[in-house]
Amino acid sequence: MSSLINLQIGGEARLNGWQRLHLQTGPEVDYSGDIRNLSHFADASCAKLYAAQILQQVEPQQLLSVLQGLHRVLVPSGQLLISAPDLDALCKLYLSPHLNKSDRLQVMRMLFGGQRDQFDFNRCGLSFEWLSDCLAAAGFGFIQRVDNFEGFTDTAAYAPFGSPVCLNVLAYKLSTDALPATILSAAQASIAGQLAVDTLSLSHLTEVLHNPPQALTETAVKPEPPATVAELSVVDAAQIQQTTLKALEHQNSGDATEAKRLFKEVLDLQPTNFAALYSLAVLASQQEEHNEALDWIRKAIATGQNYAPAFFVEAVVLQALGRFDESLVSYEQAVAVDPNYESAMINRSNLYYEVKQHVKALESFAEVLKINPNSDKALAGQGIILTEMNKFDTAIPLFERLLEVNPEFEYGQGLLLHAEQHCCDWRRFKESRESIEHGVHAGQRVCKTLPFMSFSNSPDDLLQCVKIFAAHMFPARNKHLWQGENYQHDKIRLAYVSPDFREHPVGHLMAGVIEHHDKSRFETIAISLGIDDKGSLRKRFETAFSQFIDVRSKKSWEIAELIRSLEVDILVDLAGYTADSRTDVFAYRPAPVQVNYLGYPGSLGVDYFDYILADRVVIPEEHQAFYSEKVAYLPDAYLPTDSNLNIAERTPTKAKMGLPETGVVFCSFNHDYKINPPMFDVWMRLLEKVPGSVLWLMKLNEPAQHNLRREAEQRGVDPDRLIFATRIPLVEDHLARYRLADMFLDTSPYNAHTTASDCLRVGLPVVTYLGNTFSGRVAASLLQAIGMPELITHSLEEYEALALKLALDSALLASIKTKLLENQKTYPLFKTDLFCRNLEQTFDKMLDANKVGAN
Structure with a gap:
């Protein structure tokens, strides 16, 4: 599905491969209009924009709104190119002693416009500093000045009197997509796992118990401490030490219940015992009792221990609660206490990414690399963000460096190979593929599942790859929200979970299906994870669903609890392991029947999905062993279509498409x-x-x-x-x-x-x-x-x-x-209507089977 254009606004002539917007009509003008009003262009309709010698003609007070308009029509991570007169360069050139009066008049025309007609007046002067600030305010990032734009032969490279006078700037629309699973230490990946890495070790806590609390940090502001070990009776101090060591042994062995009981015994003897408060916070967070964890860690911080990991734990817990601004403050506090605290910097970078501040995420990762040039997580993080911006060639050296630093970095080989595949760089394709296949056979985390699909023809290997990934990233949860209840509804409550109820291939495929559902039998519910692009497809979905619920801002367990409260009968995942999905919602088992369908072409490798919808071509019966789900067969193709989709009557000419008039x-x-x-x-x-x-x-x-x-x-x-x-x-x-x-x-x-x-x-x-x-x-x-x-x-x-x-x-x-x-x-x-009837019959069979199983 393809619909994007490269749009050039202004300029002397249309660039090859671009469509041109200009105030004046002409043979090389595709659209007539003004950069100040782009209302006739849809949101996210342009892959690239080039403002060619046009922004200087905008009133200064209008510049921000113009840039916001450009931001709107660009796709996420889309590229904005700007060429305009450089105010700084022209002023310096005007004052040059080597110019005569005629030369200076020419420079003035560049500054103020030739003023030959109403379209030839410059209304503002642009410096890189001011333009960068305006771009950032409009939502652009990764802003950089360039000498020229590769392949362009227009005035961007103009250099009268031997001096370049054009301000050429490249910027990107910051992506609105959520944090991809490929950032391995991302906040959504495994909060408990991150905390476990920084849990106080047995030896470290023993050292703490035998030293004054102030010794925990050299940079601490030393407040008057509450009762320290030294102020306790000999008997109580010994009891605290012995109980704490036992508690840590139970914590390290995985016996959280006994560890918590023993830590609370310590607090009975010494309510401000830092080690017990800290460990109780960690244990509560690992059990996803985040509010309890926050209470414990704030009590630990209140003891006056200026201990960087405590602020780190507070930040992680706040992040898990979705209190992102507070979390960032806590990460900054951790780094202030310990400027070399790499884990805090990494998590801060990932949080910036999660809240869509991509440039700050890149800068934060760069700070990590300053203190540790070999930080594998920072190298991976920067590389992944660049791939999301379609800068695959720039990401490749980062992934190469990543594997030099840590050849065993989880999924690192797949990150590099997939970036190379996007560039069609096959110089080591065979070698990389064989290495990844060997790693998968050995049970190693060498490649994510979608990249693996692109080069493997083995269903057995693919299932192994999927199971490795699923067990690592999306294990089953201890909490099951649906406990076997038998709902009694007048209609079947059918919920679809997707980030793609918008201009997206899945959106195009599913819109007609939702519209054709039998509303007398099904109450359809959209659980929308993705952006609202304000497009026509989004409006169709909002109209077609019985309920449309935007849950972007909710945490995964909140979404699961919402679904359980709606008493959904059948819950369908339309995303799988694709961008912006929330597979972990399903891990909480919020519905009696959970189905994997459409967005991800394969098994999810977990036991909390009951069915995968397919047909007998994509999954022949002899292939069922390669799927963790039961296969529910549709009678025809599993892929839906939209009968409302039209084809333009007018066919473009071959010449316009760059094709020869003859030949296959x-x-x-x-x-x-x-x-x-x-x-x-x-x-x-x-x-x-x-x-x-x-x-x-x-x-x-x-x-x-x-x-x-x-x-x-x-x-x-x-x-x-x-x-x-x-x-x-x-x-x-x-x-x-x-x-x-x-x-x-x-x-x-x-x-x-x-x-x-x-x-x-x-x-x-x-x-x-x-x-x-x-x-x-x-x-x-x-x-x-x-x-x-x-x-x-x-x-x-x-x-x-x-x-x-x-x-x-x-x-x-x-x-x-x-x-x-x-x-x-x-x-x-x-035939969308026929497809929908067959789909509904398949859902009926799932519910019948579930009722039989429950009885």
Whole structure:
């Protein structure tokens, strides 16, 4: 699903690959309008924006609102490029003794505009300092000054009299996505695990008991301490020491109940005993009794011990409670007491990330690297944030350094390989894949699950990878909110949990389904985890659901308690292990029936999901052993479609899309990370064997485009035969351009999913290779559901042969296209109402089975 554009505002001429907005109409103007009013552009509709010599024409008091408008139309992590006259440089140039009167007049025109017409007046002067402040206030980050913009040949590089006079600035819209699971020490990952690392050791507490409390820190402000060990009677002091040591032994052995009892005995003898108060706080937090933990740790801090780990524990507990501002203060206190407290700095960085202050997170990680250049968590954190900003090539050196520092860093090999896959940098692809597969076989945490899907065709290996990840990140909880109650409702309460009720592939797939649910039988509830993009899809969801509940600001256990209070009968996870998901909500078992569906193409590897929804192609019966869930089969394709989705009637010209007028157009608009060397080898051989043919790919980032062209050249294929499409604003127009292609070449072992459905809807044949994993069988599932099994192959050799046969036999290809369009009338793939009825029947069976099991 593709709808984004690169929008140039102003400038002398339209840049290649960009669409242009200008006040005055003309042959190179796509949109007529003013930068001060972008209301005709949808939220998050632009991948990149270039303000070309235009911001200086804005009134100073309007600059912030203009930047906020640019922020609105950019996608999260989208790139803003600005070129404008540099006030500082021009002032210095004007005062240069080497300029004559005529030269100074030219500089004045640059400062104030040529004033030849109403559009040629400069109304404000821009310095980097002021512009940076305005950008930050508008929500941009990672702001940097650059000499020029690579590949641009406009006035951004203008240097009259040998002096550059343009202020060229690059900034990013800070992502609104929640903290990804890939930041390993993130607050949401495992609060208890973080605390356990910093729990006072037995030897350390023994030392504390034998030293005055002030000795805990050299930088402490030394208040008058309450009763210390030295002020107790000999008998009480000995009893406290003995009881504390026993309590610590029980704590370290995992016997929290006995440890708490013994620590409380210590407090009976000495109510201000720091060690007991601190340890009780840690124990309470590990048991997710966060309010109790906060009470204990604040009592510990109140004893006057200026002990950095105490402030750290307070910060972690406050973070778990969602009191982020207070948590940041406590982290700062921990670092103030101990400026080299790396754990506090790391958690502070992750908290900045969690509250969407990405630039501060990067800066905080940088502080860690100043005190410890080998900090693996800081290297990983910076790299992950950069990948989220689509700066994969910048992240790669950080991940390389990470693995030099710590070759065993959890999921580190996968982080590096996946960044390289996004760049189509395959120089060590085979070596990295084999190393990761070996690690998974050994039960090691070497790679997250989605990256593993992109290169593994083994369902057994994938299940092993998933179980390793799930056991680490999302273990079952001791608290089960649903305790076997039998609800008596007039309607089935069906809740969907997703961050993607918005402009997103999952949103496009599910909107029609929600609208078609039988409201007389089902009460549908949206548990929305993601951003409100204010788009048309969001509005459709808000209208279609019986209840729409935005829970972004809630902690996972609060969401689980909310779901339990709603007495939900069936709870469906539409995200799995994808961005912004909350798998841990399901770990609290808030509903009697919990279902894994759609967003994540595979098993979740945990026992608290009862079912996975599938069809008999993506999960044949002989593959059920590779899934931890029971398989609930839908009669047709498991992937839903939206019958309300339209295709633009007007097809763009090949020239406009950069395609040749003649010759076969092989198309593959899959993500860059799904392309791999064996598949690319096949594609290049097809280009060699089909004269005049081209390969039409989606341009997702510059490094990938560069590397794919290089790879083609290395295989003896002219790189110009690779044509890169850019994103366009409307999905209807995006679908229409598929008519220009002759066939879609699927990827393996990770197929096209929504993209394959889009192609088939337009009538574009999809040639696929049926793999062994769920993600590698989706295109085949869709082809079966549209009655086109002849396009399914069972090896790369068959795949290549079929694509070649269709490319060389135009009559055969035409007949395939005709059949595909005809089959849409009678086959079930694009019949949303039928799909929804089948889905509801499947839900009925789940509830019936649950009632039988309960009895």
